[in-house]
Amino acid sequence: MKKVPLKEFRARPKIELEKELSTLRERMMHLRLLIATGKVKNLKEMKEVKRSIAQVETLLRDRRDIPEGE
DSSP states (O other), rough: OOOOOOOOOSOOOOHHHHHHHHHHHHHHHHHHHHHTTTTOOHHHHHHHHOOOHHHHHHHHHHHHHHHOOO
């Protein structure tokens, strides 16, 4: 999975960010399974997925705190 720059996340609407968050969480669960079974050698991908999840959650939290119309 290719790392998505933060600029691209910021440009997306809230609904799309929620879908992306769901996809990233599924990917992380899948990677955990593969790591546990020893099928993945590239642990860097797990780090990138975790970071992307944190970025999306932060953007969603920021958008929730800002009232509509501002």
